[in-house]
Amino acid sequence: MNSFSDRSVNRAGTNSMKWDRYKGRDILPFWLADMEFACAPAIIDSIHKLTRQSIFGYTLPSAEQYNAVLKYLRDEKNVLAEKDWIVWLPGIVPGLGASCRAFAGDNDAVMMCTPVYPQFMLAPANQGRKAICVPLARKGMDYGFDWDAMEKCAAGTKLFLLCNPHNPVGKAFSRKELTRLVDFCKRHDIIICSDDIHCDLIVDQGARHTAILSIEGAAERSVMLMAPSKTYNVPGLACAFAVIADADLRERFKQAIRGTSEWVNMFGLEACRVAYEECKEWHDGLISYLRGNRAYLLDFFANRMPEIKVGSCESTYMAWLDVSELGQDNAVKFFEEAGVGLSDGADYGEKQMMRLNYACPRSMLEEGLNRMERAVASLRAPVGPKSYTLDNAVENA
Numbered sequence: 001m002n003s004f005s006d007r008s009v010n011r012a013g014t015n016s017m018k019w020d021r022y023k024g025r026d027i028l029p030f031w032l033a034d035m036e037f038a039c040a041p042a043i044i045d046s047i048h049k050l051t052r053q054s055i056f057g058y059t060l061p062s063a064e065q066y067n068a069v070l071k072y073l074r075d076e077k078n079v080l081a082e083k084d085w086i087v088w089l090p091g092i093v094p095g096l097g098a099s100c101r102a103f104a105g106d107n108d109a110v111m112m113c114t115p116v117y118p119q120f121m122l123a124p125a126n127q128g129r130k131a132i133c134v135p136l137a138r139k140g141m142d143y144g145f146d147w148d149a150m151e152k153c154a155a156g157t158k159l160f161l162l163c164n165p166h167n168p169v170g171k172a173f174s175r176k177e178l179t180r181l182v183d184f185c186k187r188h189d190i191i192i193c194s195d196d197i198h199c200d201l202i203v204d205q206g207a208r209h210t211a212i213l214s215i216e217g218a219a220e221r222s223v224m225l226m227a228p229s230k231t232y233n234v235p236g237l238a239c240a241f242a243v244i245a246d247a248d249l250r251e252r253f254k255q256a257i258r259g260t261s262e263w264v265n266m267f268g269l270e271a272c273r274v275a276y277e278e279c280k281e282w283h284d285g286l287i288s289y290l291r292g293n294r295a296y297l298l299d300f301f302a303n304r305m306p307e308i309k310v311g312s313c314e315s316t317y318m319a320w321l322d323v324s325e326l327g328q329d330n331a332v333k334f335f336e337e338a339g340v341g342l343s344d345g346a347d348y349g350e351k352q353m354m355r356l357n358y359a360c361p362r363s364m365l366e367e368g369l370n371r372m373e374r375a376v377a378s379l380r381a382p383v384g385p386k387s388y389t390l391d392n393a394v395e396n397a
């Protein structure tokens, strides 16, 4: 099997959240962030091996599992972490909640830049904190931090939730941008919680992921949340971890998860080890396949649906689409009626935008884009035969 198309799996009957939304309807799902590819054989083998144990008791993370994470951080992320820095979690979202609880008090604010993954906006409210949503500065389809707006909102802010790479705009922040962010947070005494779940999905050849903990001065004020779940397609195994260098921040974070999110299941822990230690070739194949899908999609929109503007898709496997030119009040419904299920940009804090997950076989992407094109074409003004005027007569003479 060398093409990721061959790794696609029929997910009917698997309780897939993504597919069951449209159960019994001819709507292809391009919304939720998991992939249509079977995960790496080494991960599947490791799960099979574990199922041969006849007791699934309380299980501690093994030395090998810690070592795999520490080596990954050192070799791939330029972060020399120690075992103590790792706090295992059943997911990134519990880590966002724990950070809000740990680092912001009842009347404090938590800042984030929108559009952003909806759980960012929900996390402060879930913990009784206040969310301050600062829109990213946008030029065309390029997004970046709006430093002036962030300065204006800094008073009363105790925590900054960073999404790096950024879901949904697909931007991997540069070292320069992150250095400025650390400086901004230092001046205003703000802790940074960086969600790096998409960090190994860098699709653009010119882009790269920079870990916040590799930035000078960040360690004393940063929590980095990571997981193999997006990259290796194992979110159902519920395993993530926080990397926290500073002992005081770590203790506050651990206190915030005590009694709630302390345990990670044994399958997730082992899949995490195997992903980081044994799946390099699979990962290279995935990125190469995603690059092909991205190129196909960018070309398709540019040439066949120019009414829809697309972001750079630098990282993550999401395309961020501006559908405002279509003039639809309910673009989700419009495309569902055409047989395509997309995410609504309004849920991310930006209306008239949509998100399309292109981590699927090329044939599914082609079918989805063809369906979208037919729907968009139906909105175009009909081009009738040219009526014959005096001007035409002169032109044609």
Ligand SMILES: Cc1ncc(COP(=O)(O)O)c(C=O)c1O
Pocket (backbone or CB within 6 Å): 033, 090, 091, 092, 093, 094, 117, 163, 167, 195, 197, 198, 227, 229, 235, 240
């Ligand atoms: C930026 C981001 N953070 C977190 C998550 C979810 O993480 P988890 O399932 O580990 O809670 C997602 C899922 O799409 C995401 O895009």
